[in-house]
Amino acid sequence: MPMSWADSVSAVENPAGAPSKSAYVPPHLRNRPSADPPAQASYAGPSALGNDHSGYGVPNVVGSRWSGQRNEYQSDYAGGGGRGGGWNGRSGGGWDRGRDREVNPFTDDDSEPVGEQESSGINFDAYEDIPVETSGDNVPPPVNTFADIDLGQAVNENIRRCKYVKPTPVQRHTIPISLAGRDLMACAQTGSGKTAAFCFPIISGIMRGQFPRPPRPRVAFPLALILSPTRELSCQIHDEAKKFSYQTGVKVVVAYGGAPINQQLRELERGVHILVATPGRLVDLLERARVSLQMIRYLALDEADRMLDMGFEPQIRKIVQQMDMPPPGVRQTMLFSATFPKEIQRLASDFLSNYIFLAVGRVGSSTDLIVQRVEYVQETDKRSHLMDLLHAQRDNSVNGKQALTLVFVETKKGADALEHWLCMNGFPATAIHGDRTQQEREYALRSFKTGNTPILVATDVAARGLDIPHVAHVVNFDLPNDIDDYVHRIGRTGRAGKTGLATAFFNENNSSLARSLSDLMQEANQEVPAWLSRFAARSTYGGKNRRGGGRFGGRDFRRDSSYNRGATDYYGGGGANMNSGYASGGYNTSSYGAAAGVTSAWD
């Protein structure tokens, strides 16, 4: 009998095997190739289903959690488990023997500093208006509901606990693509549900697959690797992934620098299916031979354009191409970012095999929900100007808490200096940048999120991916040199359906950005000051070509005539291998706001 990795774990704990009784199967789950894993999957862990040969492809063993007419799970379903009290009460029955007690990630949810989460009154129809574009061979069609996707009973319960009612556009498209085993390059704004989009299929795939036993002890053999460019972002992804994999038996471990390595090593030794990591620490672990990538089946790069830019590219190449990771085609690779410059796409195609390109219209960010302002401010006037903005913001408080303001500066020294100056002048400010200890970084972020210090001065360490609810105002005290960085920065506000404000201080030093900034603002229907247009007209065009960026934030470089010789630019023309997934060409900018408000856990 073949012995899978998980079998070795589950054999003792799961003596009963799959449920023997067949159960009611709702119509939408009938005749599906694979189905909810048996209840024991929650305990038995990955590949419990793979062990259940009778269950594979046999509709009648589909989990019986569906309660007839009510589209809800029965909380009292006992299915052989030791959880009689329903999903919220861990009874700690016999199934937990020999297993580490899994902390319930849903109980320590960050309490909302201001406002409250609402999961009702959401206009999900607004999703239909979000433009989505796919290209590549045989693109699997999108799904409309989580039930259509059928990720398995345990994951379905976690979806419910997350209060995700309906998949977001990027999830509707990504999940079927990923479940079909296809490689993917996805352009989607942060806040669009990317993390869940790649975590769900990975978790589901690990639960259903059969994998060989790890060949060596004391070495971790993850099945999935998720890389991100900052420690805080890796932590955030890890926290999300823990929620999605709760009680599935899938183990998620995070590894990043600045934290004691020993604890991370202990976690790794206890077994890992999904490793979330920053590049530096992972390279260290690989060189110490404490992690092997030879069993990797899934590779996901978040903020992929950053991961492949000059600073990170060597490390990423080392991890992906020069260690023991299986090549493209053997592993499944998924790249995500809100921005995907053409050069980076070209680089990235090294890592991909016959991939699908997916671009989802900007959601709840730079175009619609954020009001962008640019003000001409000399270097010497920046501080007093900022003070004016902060004073104005101070009156704009909710529930007695000052609205959160995120101030981006270009240098670490500049961040220290500005924080100091703000504090000296009585502003409740803190700062985050790469020269701070990890403890200081995490403390600063926490203190900002909770509203204790509602002003955060940050370098680009905080520009990408971080989900900080209730940021009312992003100030580009120093503008970045790259328009894509600007897009990522202002994306920290206007989240979760709230409107946001982004103010930039512009002067001669930013001339090179004038053109692309003015173009971007124009695309977003923002008021472009006349002086900025003059700057833009004057400057020789050195910025990025944002063609196609207005509606999609990206475009498949394979469609470019320079790449695809002989082919005319059939962008939008519905060529043979193209599949435009949106019905209405109009980019709905007004109604999405409500839809974005489900929960802040969207990315």
Add this chain to the structure above:
DNA sequence: AATTGCT
């Protein structure tokens, strides 16, 4: 020239 990313 600057920002991330192992001790």
